[in-house]
Amino acid sequence: MDPNRHPWPSDAPDRFNQDATVVLQNAPVQPGTPPAAEADPELRRFTFDSRLLGNSREITLSFPRGLDPADPDIVLALIFDGEQAMNRIDAPRMLDTLTRQGALPPVVAVLIPSIDGRTRGKELPGNPLFAQALAEELLPRVAAETGIRPDPARTVLAGASYGGLAAATVALTRPDAFGKQLRSSR
Template sequence: MPVSPRIEQLRQDLAGGPTDGVLARFWAEVALTGTPLIEPYDEEQRLVTFLWREEKPVGTVAVIGGPALWWEIPDNQLERLDGSDVWFRTYLVLADHRARYVLSPDDSLQPLAAAGTPEAVARAATFVPDPLNRSPFTLPGVVGDSVSPPQHFSTFALDQATPRDWCAPRAGVRRGAIRETTVASEVLGNERTLWLWESAVQGPDPALLVLLDGRDWNAALPIFPTLDNLVDAGELPPLVAVLPDSVDFTTRARELPCHEGFLGFLTDELLPWARTLTGATSDPRRTVIAGKSYGGLASVFAGLRRPDVFGTVIAQSGSFWWSPPGEEPEYLLRQVDHELSVRFCLDVGLQEGDWMIPQTQRLADALDQYADEVVYREYNGGHDLNCWLAELPTELHWAFRR
């Protein structure tokens, strides 16, 4: 295990005599700096130390997220420093890492259940954000037929991580108009909340962005200030953004993975409605669809099936492993077999596992044989909205470049 100089200094201080004052000073220092502890190592790497203060006896403490890969929970246990209330674990991490994480005292150390299942929801309820972290992050709860409460995380970004310079509201930047409404679909036989944003900078025939999983972007992240800033700075043209919600976990898992009906809802119901309301373009070269995870899968599927509507695709951490029941994995890869005038941007996190990266690379290579342009990008992070928001401005700039 990598060694934190600050923890080693604490170990030596504790060995030198009475511990109460030593520990009090240590925790006071941590409260001032925040957690995790970040220390230099070399030009490319940093030491990142996660901490837990034991206020009542615990048998184990695990960190889940960031460099502590969630599918390797038994390997991510913190160690208790002898004679103290300090639990710690140090990782050697590349200096461009961005992450979210939780701590799990008295963790069962069992593998996590599939997302959205009752077992996963119950397990997540035992996770806690880092009490001394200064960058909290909350994912909104899921409603409908699969109910789960909001999930609270802690985050950090090392000094070379992709900056999130565009996210905070800026003085003097006019805010776009935001409408929240409900739209019904005859194709799908359901209805959903939708957010429609129009940039304050106006122009004829504004460009059009469809951003899937709208509730995540609206409730958890500052997507609208980000778009305001990008358009105001000239990084994006006058723009209309349509953000449809995914209803609930079950509906999302049914509609986003390569679903012809959902694609029909987008092309035949949603976009005509948005264009009539806003005057947004019908030019596929200026119509972009973007999504993350299942939404990334849905976005690439839309570009393959309807290049006459979507001329540019952004897929962030796409779930390209997906296939219909009974079929071989990577169904979408087998659909790439024809020329099409579409541009694709596919990104994936270095912390997403040994399957996500090669799957994304294989799809990018296949698309490169047929599409107008393919961009493959890697970022140092996980399957994480915080990372996707950091990468999105660069990808939107690419998508809407003149």
């Protein structure tokens, strides 16, 4: 008998790609989950070559279709472990659902993947060079790709585990560029 009665995601290829979850009887549904059927964010990808970090990775941008880059309500969200945010929680469709429902303003999500475990362990936990690369190399590139003007007061860093640590340390290292943070331990 499998002790994991609520594996997540349920459609993972095997039990090693699932997390155990606890589902309480009267727990409310998590906002934006499951994503609405009509959720259809625009996805745009580009290769981010960082001179400071000496590496490259594919960044995914996600935002509501028809986004007005001059909209003062836009929130820019840099999400660490972007491959997990895409594949495990479907962050683009979840954010689009919440925007459609009026629960969030328009969000431009920047899904930043970890290149590999070694790079993740080097970049995410308290690396000032990583913070500098995000502020001085990635933000200008996102602005060029989307036409938005990042406002530190409306720029959020988000992550869990090492990503949560990165959200805190990058915000502390570069408050001139990143004014908000969401973090979680795992």
